[in-house]
Structures are given as structure tokens and as C-alpha cells.
Amino acid sequence: MTNEDILQQYGPREAMEYDVVIVGGGPGGLATAIRLKQMAAANGTEVSVVVLEKGSEPGAHILSGAIMDPKALTELIPDWKEKGAPLNQPVSDDAMVFLGENSSFRTPNFLLPPCFQNHGNYVVSLGNVTRWLAEQAEGLGVEIFPGFAAAEVLYHDDGSVKGVATGNMGVGKDGEPTGDFQLGMELHGKYTIFAEGARGHLGKQLIARYKLDDGRDPQAYGIGVKELWEIDPKRHQPGFVLHTAGWPLANDTYGGGFLYHLEDNKVTLGFITGLDYANPYLSPFEEMQRWKLHPNIRWYLEGDESQGIKPAKRLGYGARAITAGGLMSLPKFVFPGGALVGCDAGFLNASRIKGSHAAIKTGMLAADAAFEAIAAGRQGDELTAYTRAFESSWLHEELNKARNFKAWFKKGLTVATLANGIEQFVLRGHIPWTLHRDKPDHACLKPAAECQPIVYPKPDGKLTFDRLSSVFVSNTNHAEDQPAHLKLKDAAVPTQINLPLYAGPESRYCPAGVYEFVPDEAAGGNAQRLQINAQNCVHCKTCDIKDPTQNIVWVTPEGGGGPNYSGM
16 A cells, blocks of 8 residues: 555544754754754744654664764853763874774874864764753753654645655555554644755755755765774773774775774774775675774774783664765755755765764754744745855855865875875865766776675674674664565666676675575575565665665655664
8 A cells, every 4th residue: 555545545644833843853953943942032932843853762863973073062052061961071182093904004193184183072972962952952842753754745836845744653564554553744844954864865855856966066975884882991091082094995995994982981983984985895894894803993892811901892883874075065955945954965074074063053054044034924935044154154164175075085095195185284275176076976886797806704703793793782673564664666676787787785785784685486596586674774874875776765664763872
């Protein structure tokens, strides 16, 4: 039964009216909500604001390194320290290390460009920061609906955004309503702000509908695979920030590792792989596991009985796509009746490996524009004041200085390192030239026949792990009796194109073991078919981005499904 059929039988949906509807309860969406309520209070008026969050609670789906620049948070909530914001561990030292398989070279700190200097920033769990922001928003009167996934954009007859509808609950695998069926609800707003994070399901649709990316470079993405560990106190250096480049990636592949020391003997470590990689045999998950075996990384995790060092313990795992295209890939982010904020548009600064400050800042700017429009009696038009405010902001200046960062990596790690060093360290971001990218990430994959297979070491269960045991510690769960939220436009493409031409990259680029090729018993067992284990999905969106034929579409599952990250 299609959604249209369900609506005919069970509709109409209940509708709720608000001044502003916000899709996504991350830093960008919550900053939007908080700012709207602040503006209303300052002007002695009321504004109704609702935030929809597909996770089981705010922060449940939030995954980031994370080093947080508190600049935007200070603008939003100047007394955040007094209010108990969980920014507890200031950065104490920075290290940028270039790795060979058994070697390393640390860049002297005085040669680090400004974008790699983190003095004044904090090592945080962004999930915990998000939970705190949600508390601040609710304290101001914002309504937050966790466990409700916005599944559909609603439009007025004139083409402007009317609001969103949440997904139906209690639909079985066969598409038929079960005994637990609940019809989704509609939320209408004078303006709707989309803050879904990188490769937002609805944001992607809006960009296509309104052609917001016309004249822009294709967006660039990376996948970050992250783990949380508790290490021996003798190896813990509170506030120490380590970034690596080079091994295990080839020179022509963008990416690198990070290891950040939180408080309480915890470290967060992970690896980012640019999704414009060419070799279909590459596995971002396996690259991350292999990276941990480098002497510079495993030293923090291994035990040493002779020195009384206890082995570290892995506490959590997750994966998430990030936007990395920067200013040249930034789409137009306003349209009739709404706007995109944060990573839904792509405001992350890849040169700094930071996006939470940009999400908060753009949420504030969008809120200011929406409040001004509502106060003037407007609704459903383009919030052009948001665009103008961004173009005159410190965030635009910051992104403009780094506008070539990702594009240089088309020329390899060595050239990119030198060129970015000159632009950021010597020229201090005052750059007279602009580089462009012309290919989306999925178009960069080469046929398997042109590439060398990569043999990865088997997991040892101590330092390195397999996908399924990793998904287990991400606390991922989906109701088994629901339609798969990973859709194939053409079910024949995986076995007729992706498997013979690209050696089935779905089985490698997914960090959660969602996709696997298995014998097709219906065809006698000699052929293969693609099996989709949707229950494993950690909502990273990599398949939606990297599938070479763009045949996979990620859609929202039932609200509340997916990972439940703790301390990540």
C-alpha cells in the first residue's frame, strides 16, 4: 500500500500550526529555536516554535569528533559556562602528524596554519552539548518532539513550503498498516527551517526542486568513522588534540585521522575518508581499523604489563557523513517558505574540521530573518535577510579563506598540503584565486578492473573489530517489521552493474554491514543478489552519496529508530 493509498483510507492527517517548524534537533536546529524565543522575549511578543527530532532523544543521532569553537555558542548564550554547558575540557596542545606505515613526522607547532590551531576551543561530546541545548530550548518554551521523523515536505499551491509531515508508524514490511498503525501528522509553519545534518533527506529534495545548487560546485562529502575509548590514566593527556594525514590512505585519496583526549581518561578517535575516492575496493571502515594499528595510535590503546599500563576499552562506535565542499559547494539556502541551516546546506569548514559553530551561527541568522519576517506580517516568502546576514558575517569570512581547501586535494596529498599551507599560513587566507571541482563524489569511482584490490588485516577483537560488533556498541535498533528505509530505484542494478563493473562497492563503503552480496537461491545459487540489512543502519547516508549509479535512496525510517549514541 502506497502512502497515497494509506491517506485515502485513514486520512486526513491531523495538522498543527506554528510560526516556525524546525526539522532536526541538532545544534543548528536548536540554535534556531533558541534564538527565535530570545528575539520574541526581547520584543515582548510570542512566537510558536516546534522542533522535530527523528532520534529517540535530542543528541541520540549526533556524531562528531569533536573540537568545538565556542564563538557562536557565546553569541547565542553568553553565560553558557554558568548554565552548565558540557564544554569541560579545553584544548591543551595540538599535533599534526604525517604517517608512513611505520614512521611519523610531527609538524612543528609554529608551522601549523591558523586553521589547525585550537587554542580556546574545547574537546566535547557533541551529543551531550546537543542534549544541553535542548534543555535550554525547552526552558524557553520550545516544543521538541523526539522520535518523530519528518518524512515529507508539504507545499502550498503557489509552490512555497507549507511545512512537513511525519512518517506513519506501525506499517509492516509489506507496506500494509498493522494493529499498531498511527497516521503521521502535519506541522504547518509560516516558515520551515531544515537542519537535518549532512545529506539531509528532505534537504536533498529541496535542493533539487528549487535548483538551489545551480552554478555551484558539486558538494563534497567524507565519511567519519569514530570510536570512544577509555584509556589508562598514564597514557591520558587531557585536552591533547592529534590529527594525522597520510598512511593508510594512498596519496591520491583525501582523508585523515583524529585522536582527541576528553576528560575522565576518555579519548575519541576516528578516521575521515573523502567519498571522492576512486578505488572501489577501499573500505572506509577497514581503513579506520587499520589506522589504529599504527604505532603512534596503538600506543594509547595497548596495555603494557611491564609499566603497569592497562589495555584500553572501547565504549562506543558510530559513523556519519560530513559535508566538505565549503563555500564553493554551498547551495542557495533560502527558498519560498523556508531555509537550510548547518550541514543540511554544507556550512562545515573542512579546513578546521569543525561544523558545530557554523550550524549554531547559521541557525541564529535564519532565526533573525524569520522573526523579522513574522513580525512584519510576512510568511511563505524567501528569507533573503538570512542570505545577506551570512554574506556579511564572520562565518562567511572564515569559509572564504578556506574556499580552496578541498579542491587542492584533486592534486594529491603532497600538493594539497603545500598549497593549503601557503594559502593558510603564508597568505593568511587572503587568496587571489579560486579553484573548482567538477565531479560529484559518486562519479569518481573507477571500474574495479582498473584498480588493485586492498587486503585488510583481520580484526583481533582488541584493537580492531568487525562491523557487526561495532554496530552493537552504537546501540542501533530499528523495528524489524517496517519497510526498509534504504530504497533501490532499480533492483537489478546492484547485480547487473555495480557487482560486475565495480566489484560490489556497497559491501565496502557501508560502515555498518547493511549491504552484502549473497547467493541467490531463487536463481539456483549460482548468481548473487544484494541483501539489505536495514536494521544495522547507523544513518550515515554514505550509500546515498557514494553509490556509483545513484540507485540507492536513503529515506527516513520510523521515528526513534537508528543509533542511540552515548557520550559520542
